[in-house]
Amino acid sequence: MEHEIYMLEALKLASEAFFDGEIPVGCVIVKNNTIIGRGRNRREHSNSAIAHAEIEAIEDACRRMNSWRLLDCSMYVTLEPCPMCAGAIINARIPKIFYGAKDEKAGACGSVLNLFEERFNHRPQLVGGILRDECSAILTKFFKSLRTES
């Protein structure tokens, strides 16, 4: 149940992004049963290619830990990370990653490729499919609403 509880927190952040007109992706970082980082997609509003949920959560957690190394932490993110975010996870040395829905077009944790299985100096544990249906549903609803509007 623990994984589902944290993924629900990530889903809350995805839902904030949804109501703000952003692709709904949310992320939390957990250490010792406490959420130490939160993030959600803000690409359109912040006009920044960097403003993905995972990056915001990592920056938040690094600030709180006062360290660029997020040892003993777990990340929960509603969508499979893209190459930038999977790379940021490697750079921050996060040991465990839990994601919800697969990203067949841009996922770098098994879909297009798996950065965590390459010859880099950190290989996180990876579990996909946590609340997959809920994490997919909010994305489907978002893209459907875009098509209705246009």
Add this chain to the structure above:
Amino acid sequence: MEHEIYMLEALKLASEAFFDGEIPVGCVIVKNNTIIGRGRNRREHSNSAIAHAEIEAIEDACRRMNSWRLLDCSMYVTLEPCPMCAGAIINARIPKIFYGAKDEKAGACGSVLNLFEERFNHRPQLVGGILRDECSAILTKFFKSLRTES
């Protein structure tokens, strides 16, 4: 000569990082012969896993362009980008990347793998080896000085 001139600007930023005790990597982004983004490594001082030269330069350029899409831009970076930065380049749709030295251990533009040759929705042009010796030399000097200190 144009490429060398912009790489020298990136080297200036790398040298700032050097004197600040950071791994010396610098980056500029150019559009219409004007530098629109500058960045250098600040990982240790900012205590952030995200604080690479390319990320700072992309954020700077996005702010200035008021857009997450950096179309018609070229990036000059002293070291081959890591997976996070190569992924950020893909996300920002930067069309041309020029780097100096190879990063055999963590490079994601040909060394460990090449993210720009994968099935993502953007494939930048890539040229390595611009002022390679100068870009390598500052890194070698930095790591040598670390060993002398310790």
